[in-house]
Amino acid sequence: MRNLMVLGKLAFAGLLALSLVACGGSEKAEDTAKVEKKAETIHWKMVTTWPKNFPGLGTGAEALAKNIKAMSNGRLDIKVYAAGELVPALEVFDAVSRGTAEMGHSASYYWKGKVPAAQFFTTVPFGLTALEFNAWIEFGGGLKLWEEIYAPFNLIPMPAGNPGVQMGGWFNKEINSLADFQGLKMRMPGLGGEVLKKVGASPINLPGSEIFTALQTGTIDATEWVGPYNDLAFGLYKAAKYYYYPGWHEPGSAVEAIFNKDAFNALPSDLQAIVRSAVQQANLSMLSEFTARNNAALQTLVNEHHVILKPYPQDLLLALKKASDETLEEVAANDPESQKVYDSFKKFLDSVSAWHDVSERAFINARAGE
Amino acid sequence: MRNLMVLGKLAFAGLLALSLVACGGSEKAEDTAKVEKKAETIHWKMVTTWPKNFPGLGTGAEALAKNIKAMSNGRLDIKVYAAGELVPALEVFDAVSRGTAEMGHSASYYWKGKVPAAQFFTTVPFGLTALEFNAWIEFGGGLKLWEEIYAPFNLIPMPAGNPGVQMGGWFNKEINSLADFQGLKMRMPGLGGEVLKKVGASPINLPGSEIFTALQTGTIDATEWVGPYNDLAFGLYKAAKYYYYPGWHEPGSAVEAIFNKDAFNALPSDLQAIVRSAVQQANLSMLSEFTARNNAALQTLVNEHHVILKPYPQDLLLALKKASDETLEEVAANDPESQKVYDSFKKFLDSVSAWHDVSERAFINARAGE
Numbered sequence: 001m002r003n004l005m006v007l008g009k010l011a012f013a014g015l016l017a018l019s020l021v022a023c024g025g026s027e028k029a030e031d032t033a034k035v036e037k038k039a040e041t042i043h044w045k046m047v048t049t050w051p052k053n054f055p056g057l058g059t060g061a062e063a064l065a066k067n068i069k070a071m072s073n074g075r076l077d078i079k080v081y082a083a084g085e086l087v088p089a090l091e092v093f094d095a096v097s098r099g100t101a102e103m104g105h106s107a108s109y110y111w112k113g114k115v116p117a118a119q120f121f122t123t124v125p126f127g128l129t130a131l132e133f134n135a136w137i138e139f140g141g142g143l144k145l146w147e148e149i150y151a152p153f154n155l156i157p158m159p160a161g162n163p164g165v166q167m168g169g170w171f172n173k174e175i176n177s178l179a180d181f182q183g184l185k186m187r188m189p190g191l192g193g194e195v196l197k198k199v200g201a202s203p204i205n206l207p208g209s210e211i212f213t214a215l216q217t218g219t220i221d222a223t224e225w226v227g228p229y230n231d232l233a234f235g236l237y238k239a240a241k242y243y244y245y246p247g248w249h250e251p252g253s254a255v256e257a258i259f260n261k262d263a264f265n266a267l268p269s270d271l272q273a274i275v276r277s278a279v280q281q282a283n284l285s286m287l288s289e290f291t292a293r294n295n296a297a298l299q300t301l302v303n304e305h306h307v308i309l310k311p312y313p314q315d316l317l318l319a320l321k322k323a324s325d326e327t328l329e330e331v332a333a334n335d336p337e338s339q340k341v342y343d344s345f346k347k348f349l350d351s352v353s354a355w356h357d358v359s360e361r362a363f364i365n366a367r368a369g370e
Numbered sequence: 371m372r373n374l375m376v377l378g379k380l381a382f383a384g385l386l387a388l389s390l391v392a393c394g395g396s397e398k399a400e401d402t403a404k405v406e407k408k409a410e411t412i413h414w415k416m417v418t419t420w421p422k423n424f425p426g427l428g429t430g431a432e433a434l435a436k437n438i439k440a441m442s443n444g445r446l447d448i449k450v451y452a453a454g455e456l457v458p459a460l461e462v463f464d465a466v467s468r469g470t471a472e473m474g475h476s477a478s479y480y481w482k483g484k485v486p487a488a489q490f491f492t493t494v495p496f497g498l499t500a501l502e503f504n505a506w507i508e509f510g511g512g513l514k515l516w517e518e519i520y521a522p523f524n525l526i527p528m529p530a531g532n533p534g535v536q537m538g539g540w541f542n543k544e545i546n547s548l549a550d551f552q553g554l555k556m557r558m559p560g561l562g563g564e565v566l567k568k569v570g571a572s573p574i575n576l577p578g579s580e581i582f583t584a585l586q587t588g589t590i591d592a593t594e595w596v597g598p599y600n601d602l603a604f605g606l607y608k609a610a611k612y613y614y615y616p617g618w619h620e621p622g623s624a625v626e627a628i629f630n631k632d633a634f635n636a637l638p639s640d641l642q643a644i645v646r647s648a649v650q651q652a653n654l655s656m657l658s659e660f661t662a663r664n665n666a667a668l669q670t671l672v673n674e675h676h677v678i679l680k681p682y683p684q685d686l687l688l689a690l691k692k693a694s695d696e697t698l699e700e701v702a703a704n705d706p707e708s709q710k711v712y713d714s715f716k717k718f719l720d721s722v723s724a725w726h727d728v729s730e731r732a733f734i735n736a737r738a739g740e
Contacts, residue, residue, distance in 0.1 A: 067643065067647060070639065070640060070643040071441065071640055071643040071644045071647055072640065073638070073639075073640035126736075126737050129730065129733065129734065130501075131500075131501055131534075131657065131658075131661060132661060134654060134657075134658045134661075135657075135658040135659075135661035135662040136662070137658075138655060138658045138659070138662070139658055139659050139661075139662035139663065140662050164501075164729060164730070165729035165730050165732075165733045166729075167728070167729070227729070228725075245728040245729065245732050246728060246729055246732035246733040246736055247729070247733065248733065248736055248737075251733050251737075268443075269440065269443075270440060270441055270442065270443035273437065273440040273441040274441045274644065274647075276651075277437060277441055277644075277647045277648055277650075277651045278647055280650070280651040280654055280655070281646075281647045281650040281651055283654060284504060284650055284653060284654040285508060285650070287501065287504075287505075288501075288504045288505040288507075288508045288509055289505075289508070289509050291501060291502060291504075291505035291509075291722060291725070292505040292506070292508070292509035292510050292718075292722070293509065294725045294729070295721040295722060295724050295725035296721070298724070298725060298728070299724075309728065311728075311732060312736075317736045318739060321736070321737070321739065348662075351665040351666070351669075352661060352662070352665060353734075353737065353738070354665050354668070354669075355598075355661070355664045355665035355668060356734060357738060358537070358615040358616060358668070358679065358681070359534060359535035359536075359537070359597070359615065359616055359617070359664070360499065360534070360535050360730075360734065361731075361734045361735065361738065362535075362615050362616035362681060363499065363535045363616040363617065363618065363621050364499065364723075364726060364730065364731045364734075365731065365735070366496075366616055366618060366682075366687045366691070367496050367618075367621070367691070367723065368723070368727060368731065369688060369691065
């Protein structure tokens with residue numbers, strides 16, 4: 001890592017030198033700081049895991065770059081690359097680590113092969129909601145741990161958005177009890193897939209591009225995707241008619257912004273503060289956008305496309321919850337870093353659940369008359 | 371308002387002129403824009419409704435000013451005034467409107483005497499949670515309406531924080547049914563108080579400073595305040611031992627940042643973008659802070675101070691919900707502006723409730739095993 005850091009610092013020093021030359025040499029020495037400020041335009045690349053203009057995610061990355069440019073009066077100009085434009089979707093982590101791009105927009109659970117503990121910083125089955133996750137990150141010690149596990153890769157992480165609680169998934173048959181999950185072939189990557197195995201189903205890992213055909217031809221019986229806003233755009237209602245809730249496997253999937261540490265540290269402190277604020281602004285905006293737009297999409301699915309909306313049966317949810325707890329314990333036992341993150345995560349989850357039992361949960365049940 | 375606006379613009383032009391003089395006159399004319407940028411430090415005053423360093427609220431205002439200073443590299447320097455330091459707590463609206471201060475940090479429901487529709491932009495009984503409120507504001511048309519109703523006062527509003535769902539309140543006796551609310555003297559200002567009247571209780575309006583003694587001496591039977599984090603600090607457990615939930619009357623009380631329109635519009639566009647981002651950053655941070663801290667305070671209240679934590683009885687909640695709906699309809703019927711805001715609010719509430727029934731609510735109930 002040391003070589004990488006030196007390289008990054010050298011590259012940035014070169015950029016500064018160039019900008020000074022571009023200003024001309026007529027200013028006095030004591031004005032150098034001001035000259036740098038005036039003339040310096042820093043050009044960054046942001047690589048992302050999303051297709052161009054993917055609703056909420058690709059558009060969120062573009063909005064973030066635009067806000068940073070506006071706040072910095074053009075001093076930090078970030079060009080956004082869709083998946084595959086500069087590097088493939090799942091090479092964002094490596095590209096930012098080595099400095100090919102200064103910044104990335106993705107999700108931490110894609111990197112579990114390199115950093116198993118990273119998956120706690122997107123979402124886990126029966127884990128934290130978006131509201132709770134943000135509280136853990138900023139005021140519960142979460143961010144410090146996330147920074148620690150990314151530090152060896154020369155990366156700085158920040159939460160940059162969240163679509164909220166997802167839907168359970170699309171099924172080509174009715175699910176009436178746990179028994180209906182036996183042998184069920186369901187597309188579900190990651191920890192959710194591990195949980196499915198424990199309750200007798202067969203998780204299938206398919207890229208997004210193959211899901212529709214697999215579901216339509218019966219190669220799979222079911223799939224999860226995101227929520228109504230994205231699922232409607234994807235057309236999944238044409239391949240399956242049962243739409244189950246809630247998304248126990250992804251209760252609030254955090255999007256991450258990652259920064260090459262040398263590039264970030266080389267920014268003047270005002271630009272660092274601008275970047276941090278813009279990322280937090282994006283974090284709340286994305287959640288608000290999905291919260292506002294999901295119901296309209298859900299109504300379209302139900303009323304125009306005659307999707308049958310159903311809750312998962314209670315015995316199935318209880319079995320999934322038990323299997324999820326076991327799965328998380330196993331992940332934690334796998335390596336000391338995962339155990340350390342899980343311990344913090346679990347402590348926060350237990351505490352915030354107790355608080356939300358008497359606040360959020362009690363309130364929204366009372367509002368619903370229950 | 372016209373005169374005020376003209377005055378504001380003139381005052382700002384004067385400030386700019388002064389800053390130009392301060393820079394000296396040796397720069398070329400075409401460099402004027404750069405000179406302004408380099409030399410100009412804008413000094414603002416922020417008046418607030420909170421006591422100095424009041425947890426979450428006063429501290430939130432200070433953090434906001436600090437972030438804006440860091441992001442602007444000191445170009446926008448905002449001095450924060452606690453309640454009474456420059457103007458009394460409840461004169462924030464007027465002070466910012468007339469330009470005594472460029473910015474305020476308060477809550478919109480304090481201004482219902484001047485702008486009845488303003489109370490929809492803090493919180494209303496059985497209304498939107500913090501998550502839902504932010505979605506209505508940014509993606510459901512809420513902010514546009516808020517800006518419209520504040521425009522005649524030369525003010526620009528933005529949501530700047532939220533403590534989340536509050537607690538129901540402190541009682542000196544057990545509440546087992548709606549019958550126990552008959553004649554009950556409870557401190558509850560605003561719309562919650564109107565709702566109490568409809569179910570047979572007697573709402574009492576007392577300033578914060580008088581609550582403790584009134585509860586201890588039996589002048590009132592019950593009071594609401596905020597949530598565990600603030601209630602513990604306030605020592606209310608020494609005056610009553612029953613602590614009821616949920617806070618049906620304030621499910622997510624938005625803090626507002628208000629700006630004198632002339633002062634805001636006179637900012638260069640990068641500083642405007644910085645202010646907007648910093649306010650949004652503060653908005654999410656405050657919610658995260660309360661979410662993270664309330665449970666620890668709740669456990670202290672229950673385990674160390676032997677507070678008895680109880681849910682409101684179901685028949686009482688149903689009666690309060692019905693009375694709340696009636697109260698909001700009455701407020702809306704009161705003036706066309708309130709009706710317009712209520713229509714937008716109600717449409718969003720119905721839509722987001724339907725979505726959260728299958729997402730947030732279904733998930734957190736499933737996580738709790740229910």
